Amino acid sequence: MNEPHAVVRRLPSVSRAIDSEAFAPLVDRYGRPAVIDELRKVLAEHRERLLTASHSLDSRPGPAANGNAPAASVRELGLGALSEQVQQRLDRRRRSRSLRPVINGTGILLHTGLGRAPLAREAIDAIAAVAAGYASVELDLESGQRGRRARAVDELLCELTGAEAAVVVNNNAAATVLSLAALAAGREVIVSRGELIEIGGQFRLPEIMAASGAVLREVGSTNKTRIDDYAQAIGEATGALLLVHPSNYVVVGFTEHVSLDELVRLGRSRGVPVIHDIGSGALVDFAQFGFRDEPLAERSIAAGADVVLFSGDKLLGGPQAGIILGGRAAIERIERHPLARAMRVDKLTLAALAATLELYRDPQRTSGTVPLLRLLATPAAELRTRAERLVAALTALPAFAESFAEPEVLPGHGYLGGGAVPTQQQASWCVALSPRSIGLDEFARRLRAARPAIVGRVHDQRWWLDLRTVFPEQDAEVVGVLSAATR
Ligand SMILES: *Cc1c(COP(=O)(O)O)cnc(C)c1O
Numbered sequence: 491m492n493e494p495h496a497v498v499r500r501l502p503s504v505s506r507a508i509d510s511e512a513f514a515p516l517v518d519r520y521g522r523p524a525v526i527d528e529l530r531k532v533l534a535e536h537r538e539r540l541l542t543a544s545h546s547l548d549s550r551p552g553p554a555a556n557g558n559a560p561a562a563s564v565r566e567l568g569l570g571a572l573s574e575q576v577q578q579r580l581d582r583r584r585r586s587r588s589l590r591p592v593i594n595g596t597g598i599l600l601h602t603g604l605g606r607a608p609l610a611r612e613a614i615d616a617i618a619a620v621a622a623g624y625a626s627v628e629l630d631l632e633s634g635q636r637g638r639r640a641r642a643v644d645e646l647l648c649e650l651t652g653a654e655a656a657v658v659v660n661n662n663a664a665a666t667v668l669s670l671a672a673l674a675a676g677r678e679v680i681v682s683r684g685e686l687i688e689i690g691g692q693f694r695l696p697e698i699m700a701a702s703g704a705v706l707r708e709v710g711s712t713n714k715t716r717i718d719d720y721a722q723a724i725g726e727a728t729g730a731l732l733l734v735h736p737s738n739y740v741v742v743g744f745t746e747h748v749s750l751d752e753l754v755r756l757g758r759s760r761g762v763p764v765i766h767d768i769g770s771g772a773l774v775d776f777a778q779f780g781f782r783d784e785p786l787a788e789r790s791i792a793a794g795a796d797v798v799l800f801s802g803d804k805l806l807g808g809p810q811a812g813i814i815l816g817g818r819a820a821i822e823r824i825e826r827h828p829l830a831r832a833m834r835v836d837k838l839t840l841a842a843l844a845a846t847l848e849l850y851r852d853p854q855r856t857s858g859t860v861p862l863l864r865l866l867a868t869p870a871a872e873l874r875t876r877a878e879r880l881v882a883a884l885t886a887l888p889a890f891a892e893s894f895a896e897p898e899v900l901p902g903h904g905y906l907g908g909g910a911v912p913t914q915q916q917a918s919w920c921v922a923l924s925p926r927s928i929g930l931d932e933f934a935r936r937l938r939a940a941r942p943a944i945v946g947r948v949h950d951q952r953w954w955l956d957l958r959t960v961f962p963e964q965d966a967e968v969v970g971v972l973s974a975a976t977r
Contacts, residue, residue, distance in 0.1 A: 501533055501536055501537060501540075501567065502533075502567075502569060502572065504526060504529055504530060504533065506569075507529055507533075507569055507572060507573070508522065508525065508526055508529060510569045510573075511569075512568075512569040512570045512572070512573040513525065513529075513569070513573050513576075516573055516576060516577055516580070519580075520580050520584075524580065525576060525580070528576050528579050528580050528583075529572075529576050531579075532572065532575050532576055532579065533572075536567065590941070590942070590943055591942045591943070592604050592942060592943045592944070592945050593942050593943070593944045593945070593960060593964050593967065593968060593971075594945060594959040594960065595944055595945060595946035595947070595954070595955035595956055595957075595959065595960060595968075596945055596946065596947055596956060596959060597902055597903065597904045597905060597918055597920070597947070597956030597958045597959055598904075598905050598906075598907035598959065599862060599865060599866065599904060599905065599906050599907055599958070599959055600770075600803075600804050600805075600862070600906055600907040601907050601959075602907070604945065605803075606803040606804065606810070607803045607804065607806070607807045607808060607809075607861070607862045608807075608861040608862065608961075609807075609808070609809065609842060609846070609861065610807070610845065610846055610849060610859055610860055610861055612845040612846070612848065612849060612859070613808065613809065613841075613842040613843075613845040613846045614842075615845070616841040616842055616844065616845035617838050617841050617842050619841065620837050620838070620841045621837075621838060625837045625841070627639060627640075627837050627840065639834065639840075640657075640658055640835070640840050642840075642844050643656075643658055643840055643843050643844045643847065644656040644657065644658070646844060646847040646848065646851075647813060647815060647847065648815075649851070650773055650787075650788070650847060650850050650851070651773070651787045651788045651791050651798075651815055652788055652791045652792060653787075653791045653798070653815035653816060654816070654817050654818050654821075655815070655816060655817065655818045655820075655821035655822070656813065656814065656815050656816075656821065657814045657821055657824055657825050657830070658802070658811050658812070658813055658814070658835050658839070658840070658843060659811070659812040659814065659830070659833040659834060659835065660810070660811065660812055660833050660834075660835060661801060661802075661803075661810055661811065661812045662693075662767070662769070662771075662799055662800060662801040662812040662813075663692075663693050663698060663812065664812045664833040665799045665800075665812030665813065665814045666695075666698050666702070666767060666799055666812075667698055667701055667702045667829065667833075668702075668812075668814070668824055668827060668829050668830060668833055669765055669797050669799060669814055669824055670698075670699060670702035670703075670704040670730070670732075670765070671702040671703055671704070671827055671829055672823045672824040672826075672827040672829075672830075673729060673730055673763055673765070673797070673820065673823060673824070674702075674704040674729025674730040675702060675703035675704055675729075676703060676704070676705070676729075677704060677705065677727055677728060677729025677730075678704070678705045678706075678707040678723075678725075678727045678728050678729055679699060679704045679705065679706060679707060679728075679729055679730045679731075679732050679765075680707045680709055680720055680723045680724065680728060680730070680731050680732065681695070681699075681706060681707070681708060681709070681732045681734065682708075682709060682710045682715035682719070682720075682733075682734075682747065682748070683708045683709065683710050683711050683712050683715065684710065684711070684712050684713060684714075684715055684736070684745075684747060685732075685733070685734040685736055686708065687734055687736055689769075695734060704729060704730075705727070707723055707728075709722075709723045713743065713744055713745045713746070714744070714745060714746040714747075715746065715747055715748060716746060716748065717748050717752045717753070717756060720748065720753065720756055721756055721760075724756075724760050724762060728760075728762050729762075729763075730762060730763050730764070730765050731753055731756070731757050731762055731763070731764045731765070732764075732765045732766075732767065733748070733750055733753055733764065733765070733766045733767070733795075734767045734769075735766075735767060735768045735769045735770075735785050750764075750766055750790060750793045750794075750795060751793055751794075754793055754794040754795060757796070758794070763796040763797065763820065764794075764795050764796050764797075765795070765796065765797045765798075765799065766785075766790045766795040766797070766798050766799070767799045767800075768785040768786075768787060768790055768798060768799065768800045769785075769800060769801065769804070770784060770785075770800060770801060770804040770805040770806075770906075771787055771800025771801055771802070771804055771805055771806050771813060772784045772785065772786050772787070772805040772806070773786070773787060773788070773805075773806055773850050773853075774786075774850070774853055774856055774863070776805065776866075778867075779863075779866040779867065779916065780914070780916050781906060781914050781916070782914065783914075784805060787800060787813075787815060791815060795816075796816055796817055796820050797814060797815070797816040797820050797821075797824075798814070798815040798816065799812065799813070799814055799815075800812075800813050801813070802839075802843055802846075805862070805906070806846065807846060807860040807861060807862035807863060808842060808843050808846035808847070809838075809839045809842040809843055809846070810839070811835055811839055811843055812833075846860065861961070864961075865958060865959060865961070866904075866916065868958070870916075870917040870918060870919060873918055873919040873957040873958060874899065874919040876919075876957050876960075876962060876965060877899040877919045877920065877921050877957050878899050879965070880921050880955075880957075880965060880968060880969060881897045881898075881899055881921055883969045884897055884921075884923075884969060884972060884973065885897065887969075887973050889976075889977075890973065890976075892926070892927070893925060893926055893927050893976035893977075894923055894924060894925055894926060894976065895923075895924040895926060897921060897922065897923050898921070898922040898923075898952070899919060899920070899921060899922075900919070900920050900922050900954075901917065901918070901919060901920070902918040902919060902920040902954065902956045902958070903915035903916065903917065903918055904916040904917075904918040904956065904958030904959065916958065918956050918957065918958035919956075919957050919958075920954045920955060920956045920957065921954070921955045921957070922950075922952040922953070922954050922955075923952060923953045923954075923955075923972070924951065924952050924953070925953070925976055927976060928976065930948050930951065930952070930953055931948065933953055933975060933976070934946065934948050934953055936975040937953075937971065937972070937975050940971045940974065940975060941971075942967060942971065944968065944971050944972070955968065
């Protein structure tokens with residue numbers, strides 16, 4: 491190796507920097523190992539840059555005239571500046587690693603990429619109450635005996651749906667795998683070809699089925715499946731009949747499918763259990779918000795399904811969870827399966843789910859208490875008024891007119907999302923902005939980088955904020971973030 495160039499030696503050493511006063515607050519905040527790690531990287535980059543610069547200077551005849559930048563920058567790079575650089579990178583790293591709150595301006599209520607349902611205040615309080623300490627997860631405080639995990643949640647689920655028994659796992663994908671593994675591993679599960687769904691890219695029914703050890707037995711065709719198709723497929727090897735709510739698509743036109751009632755009748759007469767995956771898991775009728783055909787858990791239980799599956803963080807508006815309802819014998823088999831242990835939920839989920847379910851005991855008030863239902867229940871006229879107020883607040887900002895074309899209040903459509911009825915929409919109102927000084931994509935990027943981040947939609951040469959998914963208490967923050975993003 492060559493002698494290190496003289497300029498390079500002017501960078502401070504790691505040991506001198508890390509013990510300096512300039513680095514003390516950083517070490518306090520991030521810990522010594524993380525700061526040393528980042529400091530090494532920053533110094534290595536400086537060294538690299540200086541070497542390249544000085545080599546190119548060496549090869550030129552007269553460097554002094556305009557080539558004094560690198561050497562000068564070395565002399566100027568004191569410990570203060572160095573610690574600032576390291577701090578910026580550590581801050582950025584921490585920010586990009588942690589989950590950050592987002593104002594959802596997409597109009598998609600159950601946006602999987604944005605964490606689906608926002609939690610009720612009661613659910614958040616319940617999480618906070620058990621998070622820091624211990625909780626009675628498997629201890630019956632009255633008797634002092636070890637009890638079943640999550641008894642309170644199970645009891646609430648049974649009360650609200652009329653089911654005999656219930657068990658909660660991590661999500662509906664887990665609920666599906668576990669139920670199939672426990673009830674039908676090594677046996678055939680009969681499903682209509684019109685219901686081999688894919689949800690969110692990762693949940694594909696044929697693959698989920700394979701993972702459970704059950705054998706997929708497809709019947710019927712994409713658009714037509716009759717009860718006879720199921721009846722003829724039942725045999726020695728049959729483990730279950732599975733009915734899946736096609737939550738994120740519709741088959742229209744020349745179609746025919748089998749109702750749960752028919753399937754239950756068939757299952758009963760042949761001694762085969764019927765599993766109903768209802769997907770979103772509404773506990774109240776969504777027709778009141780203009781969404782038809784969302785199956786109710788209660789209705790599936792009443793119709794006689796042996797097992798009913800749904801998510802906790804879709805239409806129920808609770809934490810991520812998979813809910814399995816059914817008869818006692820079926821639920822006990824599911825609970826005893828070794829996979830149940832691998833899919834069980836923690837105390838935080840149990841606390842949040844119990845608190846959310848508690849709200850449904852007063853169904854008249856859920857459109858005030860469950861945030862998802864509150865967003866859905868907001869009349870479109872109210873969204874319009876808020877959009878107009880937002881626009882008024884924006885146009886009143888001093889530099890707004892220079893940065894934006896006239897903002898518009900335009901009608902939009904809210905969607906349930908999260909794998910629910912894409913064809914059904916709810917009327918909504920939007921604020922549409924066209925920045926002048928920067929491009930639309932750059933504007934959207936700045937809003938995503940803001941605190942809180944705002945995620946909207948870019949289309950039709952505008953940036954759209956759909957108020958269907960924005961809580962009224964966020965309106966003031968929206969104005970603040972929007973005005974800062976153009977500066
Ligand atoms: C959403 C959905 C699932 C997957 O549920 P997760 O809770 O996301 O795992 C499974 N089946 C149906 C019908 C669904 O709509």
